[in-house]
Amino acid sequence: MTEFIPPGSRFLTLDAPLPMKRGGALHGARIAYETWGALSPRGDNAILILTGLSPDAHAARHAGNPAPGWWEAMLGPGKPIDTDRWYVVCVNSLGSCKGSTGPATPDPATGEPYRLRFPELSIEDVADAAARVIDALGIARLACVIGNSMGGMSALAFLLRHPGRARAHINVSGAARALPFSIAIRSLQREAIRLDPNWNEGRYDDARYPESGMRMARKLGVITYRSALEWDGRFGRVRLDSDRRDDEDPFGLEFEVESYLEGHARRFVRNFDPNSYLYLSRSMDWFDIGESCGGDTAAGLAAIRIERALAIGVHTDILFPLQQQEEIADGLRAGGADARFLPLESPQGHDAFLVDIGRFGPAVRGFLDAL
Template sequence: MITPVAPARTASVGTVETRYLDLAEPAQLDCGRKLGPIRVAYETYGALSPERDNVILVCHALSGDAHAAGLAKEPSGESTRDGFGAADRDGTAGRGLGWWDGMIGPGKAFDTDRYFVIATNLLGGCRGSTGPSSIDPATGRPYGADFPVITVADMVRTQRAFLDALGIERLAAVAGGSLGGMQALEWAVLFPEQVDAVVVIASTHALHPQGLAWNAIARDAIMRDPAWQGGHYYGTGRAPDGGMGVGRMVGHVTYLSAPALDDKFGRRLQFADDVRYTITEPEFEVENYLRHQADSFVRRFDANTYLYLSRALTYFDLGRQYGGGSLVRALEGMSARTLLIAFSSDWLYPPSASEEIEDALRTLGKPVEFHLIEAPYGHDCFLLEEARQTPIIRQFLAHDRAGSRRRGKRPS
């Protein structure tokens, strides 16, 4: 199943434009509060079939946006692919290229010759959809920390309302990596009759405690920055860039594997052949790289959105939410075919979590495939290993329901 072929970036969806849709009804959130109005930023690729039965919803991870494929009509000057770990570290991403451009397009994993692919910016986001940096109609000022605490289920119900507004009832598939994979699973559980298949990549049914810890540290780094100002920094001329930079560096290291860092940087010094005896300046290449990543991230991302999405992904726990602690019970009502992909070197979302989902679905007799891809780049593989994911995803989507029950190949 693992074929070392070149990425299938054979064709592009071309130039695309992010559009916006305002939902008519306020949302009833898990936390008990109502939120509205809600705006959803989105892009679409490919053509909707007359039967409206070829829709794939693609869900982004913590730092992504609606620009999943193609070239942005008005490039922000910085590739959104930079939003994800080290995905752009080899300079392969062009300016304004969508974060999953290698996976979405004619002949690609999510084939726009066949499917109508939709990507939205999440509820709570900072790239066009309503989030903490949006104006609170009650005050006329940005919500800031008054934005309600949201969950992955809230994000998914917002996507449901958005698709209703577009007149789309059923989804041929929901797909995503990391937090995006959580949304796909949440879709399958919340709306079992409306999702034919889910593609869950480098994700989990509940983040493990070390993952909770990394997220808590990143959030604390933001909140301990005095410029955060209790979450009401908008319009003050100050933002918690220092703290968010630190949080981003933590995240960045967790997205990569230790061997990937060895391979990329080793202990190479930044300048000359010897150390310069400095505390404040980078000495090693990896130190300089992390600072660059932090600086580039704070220029394009809102710290409060980071806090809210990070909190949402730590809350996500299908067993707790729907099964009284049991994952099997939580998935009982699922009917979508499930494709799980994990990467051997991903220690933030380790393959064991995907195995647990597979085991639960298999116990329930539900159709599931799990593919473990041996790859060295850590969690970021879901953005980098396009060539190996593509045949797996294409084959899975092409399958009829009956044929899908066979077990996917799992390297031992």
């Protein structure tokens, strides 16, 4: 069991128990975060970034860690999220293995990793943990909450459960609820991990790690993160050179796209805890902002009170399809927000917000410049 904590991370250890939505509480929980820029004397320039399933809090380089972050092109001096103006806080999700307390973290009561003794995790718990960080930093009201992918869910939960804590919101390829297709994909990913004999009901270690299950789960994920248009344009039907094929395996890798998926999966599997993957994935499936309104998603969104909002998505996203960002904008507008829906034409699918900064950057910059 391993945690993967980036250098330069900061930590908040909670003095008070953190109640979990589905029961139980975490005692002495630790939340990892990183910051950029400086808080203004009035404390009115803070932005909170909530991440997708796998990223850590290291969204961009800083003095404590000069390595490029996962949103390096978006965040920094003079960039769309301009740290010369904004004080930016990025929080690693509760339940992750990248610094915040999760299944790979030692349980203070036993000294052993929580594993499957970790309480059932909900998106709402991720939001509440992030709110504790904002409280500890002395930020009374955020200028904006930005959420990407799963972080878009976490951001909506934050705004609903902590009213008055933010003026504005940017939802990037996010959703107000999980749809059947996304649930089905994540269900298969979890099944692949659990059927690996090395998973052993969550009792694995570095010597007996469910590598095959994690490889399959990651491949399934990567396939849905990009679009068919990009797969075709990037790889076509190009076959591997003979020296890159295993002629002794009659069903081995044959196409460039297969090799890409295999390489991507192998780089991921030993850098993420399988139990954390299971918990975070399931939290997304459970999420519906309308749960507190009798399952009425539109009513849940309309219950959020903010001044301005921007919901961005792309036409080629099959995991968080474009109608979900439109639903967010419509719902927030019904609640009184000046909410805008922005569909983009990027060919790069769900992951476009990570790589197509040429399209996403101006949209984010324009919204923040107007705050």
